[in-house]
Amino acid sequence: xxxxxxxxxxxxxxxxxxxxxxxxxxxxxxxxxxxxxxxxxxxxxxxxxxxxxxxxxxxxxxxxxxxxxxxxxxxxxxxxxxxxxxxxxxxxxxxxxxxxxxxxxxxxxxxxxxxxxxxxxxxxxxxxxxxxxxxxxxxxxxxxxxxxxxxxxxxxxxxxxxxxxxxxxxxxxxxxxxxxxxxxxxxxxxxxxxxxxxxxxxxxxxxxxxxxxxxxxxxxxxxxxxxxxxxxxxxxxxxxxxxxxxxxxxxxxxxxxxxxxxxxxxxxxxxx
Amino acid sequence: xxxxxxxxxxxxxxxxxxxxxxxxxxxxxxxxxxxxxxxxxxxxxxxxxxxxxxxxxxxxxxxxxxxxxxxxxxxxxxxxxxxxxxxxxxxxxxxxxxxxxxxxxxxxxxxxxxxxxxxxxxxxxxxxxxxxxxxxxxxxxxxxxxxxxxxxxxxxxxxxxxxxxxxxxxxxxxxxxxxxxxxxxxxxxxxxxxxxxxxxxxxxxxxxxxxxxxxxxxxxxxxxxxxxxxxxxxxxxxxxxxxxxxxxxxxxxxxxxxxxxxxxxxxxxxxx
DNA sequence: AAAATAGTGTCTGTGAGACACTATGGA
DNA sequence: TCCATAGTGTCTCACAGACACTATTTT
Numbered sequence: 001x002x003x004x005x006x007x008x009x010x011x012x013x014x015x016x017x018x019x020x021x022x023x024x025x026x027x028x029x030x031x032x033x034x035x036x037x038x039x040x041x042x043x044x045x046x047x048x049x050x051x052x053x054x055x056x057x058x059x060x061x062x063x064x065x066x067x068x069x070x071x072x073x074x075x076x077x078x079x080x081x082x083x084x085x086x087x088x089x090x091x092x093x094x095x096x097x098x099x100x101x102x103x104x105x106x107x108x109x110x111x112x113x114x115x116x117x118x119x120x121x122x123x124x125x126x127x128x129x130x131x132x133x134x135x136x137x138x139x140x141x142x143x144x145x146x147x148x149x150x151x152x153x154x155x156x157x158x159x160x161x162x163x164x165x166x167x168x169x170x171x172x173x174x175x176x177x178x179x180x181x182x183x184x185x186x187x188x189x190x191x192x193x194x195x196x197x198x199x200x201x202x203x204x205x206x207x208x209x210x211x212x213x214x215x216x217x218x219x220x221x222x223x224x225x226x227x228x229x230x231x232x233x234x235x236x237x238x239x240x241x242x243x244x245x246x247x248x249x250x251x252x253x254x255x256x257x258x259x260x261x262x263x264x265x266x267x268x269x270x271x272x
Numbered sequence: 273x274x275x276x277x278x279x280x281x282x283x284x285x286x287x288x289x290x291x292x293x294x295x296x297x298x299x300x301x302x303x304x305x306x307x308x309x310x311x312x313x314x315x316x317x318x319x320x321x322x323x324x325x326x327x328x329x330x331x332x333x334x335x336x337x338x339x340x341x342x343x344x345x346x347x348x349x350x351x352x353x354x355x356x357x358x359x360x361x362x363x364x365x366x367x368x369x370x371x372x373x374x375x376x377x378x379x380x381x382x383x384x385x386x387x388x389x390x391x392x393x394x395x396x397x398x399x400x401x402x403x404x405x406x407x408x409x410x411x412x413x414x415x416x417x418x419x420x421x422x423x424x425x426x427x428x429x430x431x432x433x434x435x436x437x438x439x440x441x442x443x444x445x446x447x448x449x450x451x452x453x454x455x456x457x458x459x460x461x462x463x464x465x466x467x468x469x470x471x472x473x474x475x476x477x478x479x480x481x482x483x484x485x486x487x488x489x490x491x492x493x494x495x496x497x498x499x500x501x502x503x504x505x506x507x508x509x510x511x512x513x514x515x516x517x518x519x520x521x522x523x524x525x526x527x528x529x530x531x532x533x534x535x536x537x538x539x540x541x542x543x544x
Numbered sequence: 545a546a547a548a549t550a551g552t553g554t555c556t557g558t559g560a561g562a563c564a565c566t567a568t569g570g571a
Numbered sequence: 572t573c574c575a576t577a578g579t580g581t582c583t584c585a586c587a588g589a590c591a592c593t594a595t596t597t598t
Binding site for chain 1: 574575576577578579580587
């Protein structure tokens with residue numbers, strides 16, 4: 001005669017302890033934005049006005065009880081433990097919450113790009129990290145830095161970042177995050193997340209120049225010829241169906257056409 | 273906000289037990305191969321000789337103790353719990369081991385494509401699954417099926433697979449695996465994993481036709497014109513530097529040139 | 545000669561690459 | 572009138588799409 005008479009009873013007696021389970025399950029998030037490029041050369045049409053930057057936090061040297069902190073005084077990606085919230089527990093939700101806490105904004109692009117789970121990556125035990133990147137328009141991060149004390153939150157350009165002392169295996173995660181965001185900028189329309197809904201072609205080109213190295217993007221005339229014919233980009237129209245243009249602002253002396261991204265996501269192919 | 277950081281440091285440092293930790297950490301693997309296409313129409317140049325297929329296992333109705341098994345009698349992806357082996361614990365290693373157990377082969381293409389970690393996806397607790405796909409040339413799986421009793425291991429074409437009763441959230445994982453492999457076939461040279469090192473262009477075309485829908489691949493003359501000029505494909509040469517050709521085999525009446533993949537990985541762009 | 549496999553050839557229009565030129569409006 | 576910004580125009584050569592044709596060997 002069977003010991004249990006239903007799946008439910010068997011379930012209660014299921015022995016998960018046969019396997020070692022992780023001691024922690026976390027989400028880390030690489031928050032990217034664009035900063036003004038110090039090396040911008042107006043004469044070089046491949047030079048961008050922007051520069052890709054990453055937000056890091058400085059780990060406290062001492063913890064709340066005054067004891068030396070693990071990986072203290074090093075720079076790290078913002079992150080935290082994943083909890084089961086509202087009957088769900090997912091690293092993606094956790095990353096969204098973390099982003100909200102760090103930048104006070106919702107609804108920006110966030111993408112999972114890797115899992116870091118080798119035993120030994122964290123001295124505290126077997127701690128698994130889900131790595132994400134987020135793209136945040138510059139203004140939002142500036143707001144956040146002004147509101148905060150900001151000593152322990154800082155933006156670094158990707159050249160600066162590798163000169164820092166980085167905690168845990170976050171150096172590797174940061175390298176992977178940069179590869180991932182570059183790849184996505186080349187192969188998807190993520191660039192839209194750095195831009196307002198309606199943008200000038202030159203703005204879009206500046207954003208792309210800052211991150212990727214692409215023949216068409218590098219050549220101004222090629223980009224302006226090609227971009228309007230891409231089927232994921234269209235002209236912004238006003239209520240009367242007329243093309244929208246900018247008002248001249250700042251040093252900009254002439255109006256320019258506005259464009260927006262279509263909903264469709266292109267799939268580039270190596271075969272054509 | 274500044275206070276928040278130090279609180280979080282303290283939590284990370286001293287009391288990981290405040291957070292619920294996962295009850296299980298597993299790897300699942302979608303093993304793809306190609307089968308002969310029953311619907312092949314020689315007259316239609318878009319029709320492929322092959323058909324994408326997925327290996328599934330049938331979960332036993334009763335467990336080792338004779339009790340009803342969780343999600344018993346349903347089809348599932350092969351997988352298992354991740355253990356710390358040789359001082360490492362990683363889902364990727366675990367997936368490789370699982371693939372070795374299921375197909376007795378090493379060194380094939382295996383790729384992580386997702387994490388499934390919502391609480392409630394498995395009745396046994398908070399069990400996290402790392403999903404991978406693998407590409408295995410047909411012959412290897414046929415060997416494995418012959419050696420095994422094979423009742424519980426079966427290949428299904430992707431049309432057949434969604435008619436089955438699928439365990440856990442594996443239906444979703446399978447959908448994502450198929451999307452992922454299709455995308456990679458379009459954007460990377462993974463197709464090489466279905467082929468021998470040296471192959472005929474028509475063989476490559478048949479493999480691509482079976483999985484993706486691409487203008488150039490669909491059009492025979494376009495593919496034969498384009499493929500030899502792609503910089504990740506080159507002619508196979510013998511020791512004297514002469515192009516290699518096949519011996520006619522089977523119903524094939526004429527020799528054909530052999531090609532191989534270069535080491536370089538192309539990066540397709542949506543901007544050109 | 546026919547069948548099967550594995551490719552080529554040819555035509556026409558679209559598009560890429562290079563780079564010089566134009567348009568707008570304010571100081 | 573000059574500058575800065577944001578684009579266009581023009582030229583040539585190459586490649587893409589359509590689809591018919593060829594080439595090699597066995598039966």
